[in-house]
Amino acid sequence: MTDTxxxxxxxxxxxxxxxxxxxxxxxxxxxxxxNAAAVEASGAEIVTVAVRRVxxxxxxxxxxxxxxxxxxxxxxxxxAGCFTTDDAxxxxxxxxxxxxxxxVKLEVLGEAKTLYPDMRETLKATExxxxxxxxxxxxxxxxxxxxxxxxxxxxxxxxxxxxxxGSGLGIQNRVTIRLIVENAKVPVLVDxxxxxxxxxxxxxxxxxxxxxxxTAIAEAKNPVMMARAMRLAVESGRLSYRAGRMGRRxxxxxxxxxxxxx
Amino acid sequence: xxxxxxxxGEPRTIDDGLTxxxxxxxxxxxxxxxxxxxxxxxxxxxxxAEVLLTDGDTLEIVHFVGGG
Numbered sequence: 001m002t003d004t005x006x007x008x009x010x011x012x013x014x015x016x017x018x019x020x021x022x023x024x025x026x027x028x029x030x031x032x033x034x035n036a037a038a039v040e041a042s043g044a045e046i047v048t049v050a051v052r053r054v055x056x057x058x059x060x061x062x063x064x065x066x067x068x069x070x071x072x073x074x075x076x077x078x079x080a081g082c083f084t085t086d087d088a089x090x091x092x093x094x095x096x097x098x099x100x101x102x103x104v105k106l107e108v109l110g111e112a113k114t115l116y117p118d119m120r121e122t123l124k125a126t127e128x129x130x131x132x133x134x135x136x137x138x139x140x141x142x143x144x145x146x147x148x149x150x151x152x153x154x155x156x157x158x159x160x161x162x163x164x165x166g167s168g169l170g171i172q173n174r175v176t177i178r179l180i181v182e183n184a185k186v187p188v189l190v191d192x193x194x195x196x197x198x199x200x201x202x203x204x205x206x207x208x209x210x211x212x213x214x215t216a217i218a219e220a221k222n223p224v225m226m227a228r229a230m231r232l233a234v235e236s237g238r239l240s241y242r243a244g245r246m247g248r249r250x251x252x253x254x255x256x257x258x259x260x261x262x
Numbered sequence: 263x264x265x266x267x268x269x270x271g272e273p274r275t276i277d278d279g280l281t282x283x284x285x286x287x288x289x290x291x292x293x294x295x296x297x298x299x300x301x302x303x304x305x306x307x308x309x310x311a312e313v314l315l316t317d318g319d320t321l322e323i324v325h326f327v328g329g330g
Contacts, residue, residue, distance in 0.1 A: 025330030035328060050329025051297075053270040053322065059290035064328055080329050090299075094324050097304050098297035165330070214330030 009238065011209045013187050014103055014135035014156040016074070020045045021204070022234045023076065023189065025214025029223065032067035038217055039068055041227035046074040048105055048212065050081070051095045070099070076137065078105040083118070085125040092134060103156070104129070107139035115165040115192075119146050123153055130154025139191050142172075144179040147188070157186050159212060162203060163193025166215045170199040174206055181207040197226075197233035204237025205245070265317040276315065283311035286323065296325050 010017045024044045029035035039047055047068060055061060077095030082088040085108060092104045108125050110118035117140055129136045130153060137157040138150050147158040160180055163169035170193060171177060181188045187209035194200050194213045203211045211234055220226035263278040276285060282305060283293045298305045299322040305313055315321075 026328035027330045029328065032328075048330055049326040051324050052327045054291060054296060054325050056270055056272075056289050056291075056323070063295065064326055065295060070326075075326060077326065078329055090302075093304050094297040094299055094322070095326075096297075097307060098295070098325060100307075 009242065011187055013137065013209075016103065018045045020231075020234075021210035021238055022200070022231055023048065023210060023212040024217060024227070024230075025212070026064060026068065027080075027214050028218035032062055032064060034223060035064075035218075036067040038223045038227040039073065041224045041231065042217065043231045044073070046076050048076045048078045048214070051077055051079075051091050051098065074103070075099055075101075076103060076105050079107050079125075081109070082107070083109050083111075083121075085121045085128065088121075088125045089128050089132075092129060092136075093132075096134070102133055103135045104137070105139065105159070106136040106155075117141055117161070119143070123149055126150050126153040126155050137189070142176040142180065144176060144183055147180045148183055151184060151186050155186060157189060157209075158184060159189045159191035161192040162190045162199065163195075165192040167193055168195030168216055168219075169193055170195050171202050171206075174202065177203070177208065178206045194230075197229040200230050200233040201237035201240070204234055205241050207241055210234070265315065265319075267315060267318070268320040270321070270323060280315050281311050282313050282315060282321070285315060285321075286310070291323065296323050298323050 010019050020043045022042055022044050023046045024042050025048045026035055079088040079091045082091055088108050106125055108118050108121040110116045119141055126136055126138055135156045137159055138155040139159045140146055140150055142160040150158050162171035189210040189212050190203035190208050191212040194216045200211045217223050217227045264275050265278050266275055282298055286293045293310050301320050
């Protein structure tokens with residue numbers, strides 16, 4: 001094998017091919033300028049966005065689209081804050097009208113305290129969206145069976161949580177994330193729970209196709225610097241996965257030759 | 263003549279005979295950056311300039327904002 005780090009290493013979701021494996025959120029930033037600078041530093045080609053009511057009393061307020069150009073960066077509309085299938089589907093139908101594209105992020109939450117996904121509603125919503133022509137990338141529990149069911153229902157990517165949204169706790173169950181990766185025919189992205197660069201590296205070393213994060217960058221002391229750290233961690237984790245790590249041993253194995261010792 | 267509608271959850275009195283696009287522009291919104299739901303049904307952007315608002319309509323006008 002003559003594989004080098006120069007080999008193009010892209011990933012494809014619903015027919016769209018991307019080079020960056022980092023998807024970043026656009027919430028919680030100090031302002032749009034900082035947000036745009038962080039997106040630039042992250043190298044992300046996709047950003048998640050929320051769908052909300054226009055503030056009709058202040059229509060001239062700055063808008064996200066003035067700072068992050070949807071013609072250059074793919075907007076992935078989410079259903080954050082939706083707790084039922086109906087709310088999520090309704091939100092994404094509006095998003096499709098606002099944006100004009102079918103690639104969306106579905107999340108149906110079970111309760112406010114953990115923001116854990118409600119998988120019964122999530123599965124139902126995935127089926128409805130797929131039948132309606134959407135390409136849903138689906139936020140889910142780190143459950144290999146649920147991930148498979150979502151794929152069968154029409155999810156174009158499955159996005160298991162590493163830990164609760166906004167918790168920054170890192171990947172809590174590497175075994176289940178790896179099981180999802182091994183069984184999936186669609187891209188797998190860790191969505192939620194990343195706190196620092198090494199967490200993103202772990203996700204990529206487990207063989208995930210990408211990582212989605214928001215708070216880890218937005219709530220860093222220096223979000224733009226952290227965005228770059230995440231970019232490097234995702235690239236480095238991916239290279240490490242492709243390179244194939246060494247085996248684990250219980251005991252030491254000297255790196256210097258034993259022969260010729262004085 | 264004026265009519266009463268509900269716009270993003272708030273009651274509002276508007277001129278009779280306005281299309282959705284005309285209302286959006288009157289408020290100061292760019293119709294190209296919004297999506298509209300009228301009485302729980304999506305109004306395709308291509309016909310925002312054709313759909314006349316009627317008394318009692320409930321409108322939701324949304325756009326993209328920052329989110330994770």
